[in-house]
Amino acid sequence: MIKITLPDGSVREYTQGSSAMDIAKSISEGLARKVLAAEVNGAVIDASRGITADSSLKLLTWDDNSGKNTFWHSSAHLMAEAVEALFPGVKFWVGPALEKGFYYDMDLGDRKLTEEDLTTLEKKMQELAKQNSQFVRKEIAKNEAITYFIDKNDEYKLDLLQNLKDGEITFYSQGGFTDLCRGPHIPHTGFIKAIKLTNIAGAYWKGDEKNKQLTRLYGITFPNQKELDEYLLMLEEAKKRDHRKLGKELGIFTMDDDVGPGLPLWLPNGTIIIEELEKLAKETESDAGYKRVVTPHIAKESMYLTSGHLPYYADSMFPAMEMDGEKYYLKAMNCPHHHKIFDAEPKSYKDLPYRLAEYGTCYRYEQSGELFGLMRVRCLHMNDAHIYCTKEQFADEFRAVNDMYLKYFKIFGIDKYIMRLSLHDPEKLGQKYINEPALWLETEELVRSVLIESNIPYVEVKGEGAFYGPKIDVQIWSAIGREFTLATNQVDFAQGRRFKLAFTNKENQPEVPLIIHRAPLGTHERFIGFLLEHYAGKFPLWLAPTQVKILPISDKYLPYAQTLLQQLKKADIRAAVDDRNEKIGKKIRDTELMKVPYMLVVGEKEMTEEKVAIRRQGKGDAGVKSLEEFIAEISVEIKERSADI
């Protein structure tokens, strides 16, 4: 007998070799019908595998992430079975579960898949799923596995086998399909009720662009149709929040073929948001002791040779222009210009920390396939600043920058984020990274200790640092689940020396300052793209391009509306009158769709009483007040940058 400890702490006894499924059945038939896999002592295994020793056991169902993963991984096998049935001779690479769904990479030879093929495959999968084929696990000797795949002429699975040891190789079969797989899998294909193949894409073998490109099929499955329908509905909803769609609808930005890819044009409404963000940044930075500067968009080659950007960064810069026998580059970063400002006048330790801020315009040559709406562009406006400080000041400065991040996150209601401490890769010293092994370790430790002291949650990633030092990237998620790096906070121990920057220390000796690069609000492009999705276009009052729209019942009340408009403008409120010859219902509908926070409906009653009927976007009627009262109220809301929307 073996002792099985269940998640609630209860301990039950079973005969040795009982499977999770046996145990589930002993608890309840209903539970047994839902079990997809089992977690035994922390490892996920097939529910059908015998348990041989005392163990803790968790039965995994659709409600568990591991259960879903297993379900989707098995679905990938089902898809592969369908593909093999319809296109014999196909070779498979890997087919993992994703956060949502699964994919399988395959080599289809010369064959190209079409959208119709997806539908055919879905039908085939439905058909195969209904056969309730069991997933059968088989341990197999390496030699035997190699022979099997040599016979199949399958170089991909043979490649996988190379890295596997004898004794740890397993095959899984369901129906007529057998695959090299470590599992685990769900009991049988019948669990898979609702199937949607979502898209066909190319994917390099092993993710390396030098390798052959395989066909990747994406799909998602559910244990019932209802969940699939909900999922598809959610995708529809997400599309509505897409910043590219909202950006167009709300007149925030546009792209034009003649201007060029990745070069957004900011429309008047978008420009208002930019200006509000800059106002916020300027206030915040001024309070934190930053000085503002302005620098040119181009610079000579020599400066980027000094900075070291050219050897490391040239691929991301627009090619040089020649002028008077000199090469000039569009700037891809602001730091060298700022270093030159630091260097313009001699500095003493008394001048430090010296903080320079600029909303700098940068141009980066992103690969064409990487461009994405506002999130990845070639012209960007960075909330940039550089802090020049002593080693002793570094921790405080670094902490202050982190505090600034948190302050911003609060204003914008960003509560899901993670800080990523990006370190160098020792193997790439001298190539991707400046060859200063000792300095790397020292600064990395410095940054890490600040993070730990400040109790900021973070993860460490090797090989993601900037070429001049470690950095902290802030990852955030937009409301529709898009993850990206918003902000960055980098340490730079290299450029100070390269630019021969120095201050006179207390001992009257020249000393190279440490530099912190920081951009809490990232770039206007990415940040506004994020905000569009974050707020679903419903900007808080302080950011809303139009804050108040006056809606006269008919044009008899236009003169009254105009006097209201003048007063609102005097109070620095962005307002407009809807003077179209339309009924009030239409005016309200259009204003609602434009997501204007406040509407003032004015007709006979309001005009006689000298009042306004207030309507809040998305919330409806908000009562009748005098204009003075209304202005007083929303002025507070604007001034406080209230996120209450």
Place this chain on the structure above:
RNA sequence: GCCGUUGUAGCUCAGUGGUAGAGCACUUCCUUGGUAAGGAAGAGGUCGUGAGUUCAAUUCUCAUCAACGGCUCCA
């Protein structure tokens, strides 16, 4: 950059080997209407660009440009 998909009016989209249509938006007129679409008329496109096949191309072929999805989450 690579693979795949797409490209028709300002927007969303239909359509055809015989040089194009709808809804919304726009303009004008009627209507002056109290909290999410009042009515009518009109204007607007060399069908992304270039070449080829054809008597004839927006439609077929090729190239090119752009947008979108993917190329990271390793049997």
